[in-house]
Amino acid sequence: MTNRGPEPFSTERLDVLPLRVGHADEMAAVLADPALHTYTGGAPESAGELRVRYARWTAGSPDPGVAWWNWVLRVRDEGCLAGHVQATVHARDAEAEIAWVIGTRWQGRGYAKEAAAGLVARLTGTGAVRTVVAHVHPDHTASAAVAVAAGLVPTQAWCDGERRWERGGAG
Numbered sequence: 001m002t003n004r005g006p007e008p009f010s011t012e013r014l015d016v017l018p019l020r021v022g023h024a025d026e027m028a029a030v031l032a033d034p035a036l037h038t039y040t041g042g043a044p045e046s047a048g049e050l051r052v053r054y055a056r057w058t059a060g061s062p063d064p065g066v067a068w069w070n071w072v073l074r075v076r077d078e079g080c081l082a083g084h085v086q087a088t089v090h091a092r093d094a095e096a097e098i099a100w101v102i103g104t105r106w107q108g109r110g111y112a113k114e115a116a117a118g119l120v121a122r123l124t125g126t127g128a129v130r131t132v133v134a135h136v137h138p139d140h141t142a143s144a145a146v147a148v149a150a151g152l153v154p155t156q157a158w159c160d161g162e163r164r165w166e167r168g169g170a171g
Helices: 021-030 047-059 111-125 141-149
Strands: 014-018 066-075 080-090 095-102 131-136 153-159 162-167
Touching: 014 111, 021 047, 021 080, 047 066, 066 111, 080 111, 095 111, 111 131, 111 141, 131 141, 141 153
Parallel strands: 095 131
Antiparallel strands: 014 066, 066 080, 080 095, 131 162, 153 162
16 A cells, blocks of 8 residues: 555535645644543644644555545635544555544534545545444544444444444454
8 A cells, every 4th residue: 555645525514635734833723622632631732743743644654554644624614724534544454443633613513524424435435445443432422423424333342441433344
């Protein structure tokens, strides 16, 4: 698998754009609320810290069989970033592990559901991905609703205190 990077795509209200280091300043503001880390741990990162992280992410995985694809979500009507989605694609298993984050200001508008469903459609539409996985904290009902909207179902598997949700594969 080559990690040539993610391709842009659109949903009804969002432009889903490949992540660039230059997005760090705007994304630092989008992700500034400590409440976004309630279920995942950590704390908001500064623009400088995000630049370092984004440089690592955009450089790609050191494993040639794994692709790191990251996108920012631009709300078309507002012309601003509202969050991001990501997929770690394992070529050997034809599996993608996905995640999503929407800034607090944009939550409750269905953007996470729209972005996650669009991401799953994009990944499975390539033919390179048969199974899509997400890990959701058992108390994070909003993320569970996003997983459902993306067509994932909860499994009996757990990883680091989070339930595995899956679409495709053996279940």
